[in-house]
Amino acid sequence: MLRVSSALVVLMTGSSGRRQQLAQENVKGTRRARDCGNAHAQKIFDYSATDDWGNTAGWETCGTGQIQSPIDIDIGNAVNVHSDPLSLKFTSQSQVKRENNGHSIEVHGDFANLTLSVGSFAASQFHFHSPSENTVGGESFPLEMHIVMADAKQSLVVVSVLFEEGAENTCLAQTLDNEPETGCDDELAAVDLTDCFTSVMEGDYWSFDGSLTTPPCSEGVKWNVMHKTATISSAQLAAFQAKYTGNNRPTRPLNGRKITHNVVNASDGGGGGPGWIPPTWLATLWLWFHA
Numbered sequence: 001m002l003r004v005s006s007a008l009v010v011l012m013t014g015s016s017g018r019r020q021q022l023a024q025e026n027v028k029g030t031r032r033a034r035d036c037g038n039a040h041a042q043k044i045f046d047y048s049a050t051d052d053w054g055n056t057a058g059w060e061t062c063g064t065g066q067i068q069s070p071i072d073i074d075i076g077n078a079v080n081v082h083s084d085p086l087s088l089k090f091t092s093q094s095q096v097k098r099e100n101n102g103h104s105i106e107v108h109g110d111f112a113n114l115t116l117s118v119g120s121f122a123a124s125q126f127h128f129h130s131p132s133e134n135t136v137g138g139e140s141f142p143l144e145m146h147i148v149m150a151d152a153k154q155s156l157v158v159v160s161v162l163f164e165e166g167a168e169n170t171c172l173a174q175t176l177d178n179e180p181e182t183g184c185d186d187e188l189a190a191v192d193l194t195d196c197f198t199s200v201m202e203g204d205y206w207s208f209d210g211s212l213t214t215p216p217c218s219e220g221v222k223w224n225v226m227h228k229t230a231t232i233s234s235a236q237l238a239a240f241q242a243k244y245t246g247n248n249r250p251t252r253p254l255n256g257r258k259i260t261h262n263v264v265n266a267s268d269g270g271g272g273g274p275g276w277i278p279p280t281w282l283a284t285l286w287l288w289f290h291a
């Protein structure tokens, strides 16, 4: 799997000096202090010219890579595997750094942990794309959240949640409210995804190999896209889209990659997803696993 490169570290971390400045301001009670000296502002890439990303020095993999993300999840050709739920647990975090890096809003923190057969992963940040980057059976969703997680060796896993418009997402109310301007960051008082996303994590999911969806498009990233969607209100979506329009890389060719459909609780449809498994398949799966 991918080891976090120095370029990625630049993308994923801020300077300790700025953190100290924010911390000092918070001690003084300026909770929403904003810091705009962010180097990320110089790393904005053009979503209207994604085919050109690979022409930039250091980003060649965006053009030449064969295991690129995002993808269209071809549900008819995914391999069904009976599986336990993804063992992702959320934890509450306070005074979390929130950043507008020019292409998305990104929230940094160790707000979740995940145990896989290959090791234990801790969240480093989550961010959003609108419309979704991964598609399912050709269908796009209005928003996709990427939870980026790393193990002790800095191998990367992304857990992805697709959204549909509906009820307000109360867990993201702070995150999506009054976002900082491009190149700026601030601190959120608290972030806790438990109430809004635990049931999503208990359902089916698709897993496959892929890459970062942003330059340098490094490969070796293990992807897990949750089957059950979350909701976001039309007002929350509009607020996000007012700052970030079309920050989705188009889907990339599969090039023979296998997509695994991890089927949890096959007898009841795997946690109330939007119905990707036709009922006849469900019956077949039930018989297969219970015969």
Ligand SMILES: [Zn+2]
Binding pocket: 127, 128, 129, 146, 213
């Ligand atoms: Zn992303």
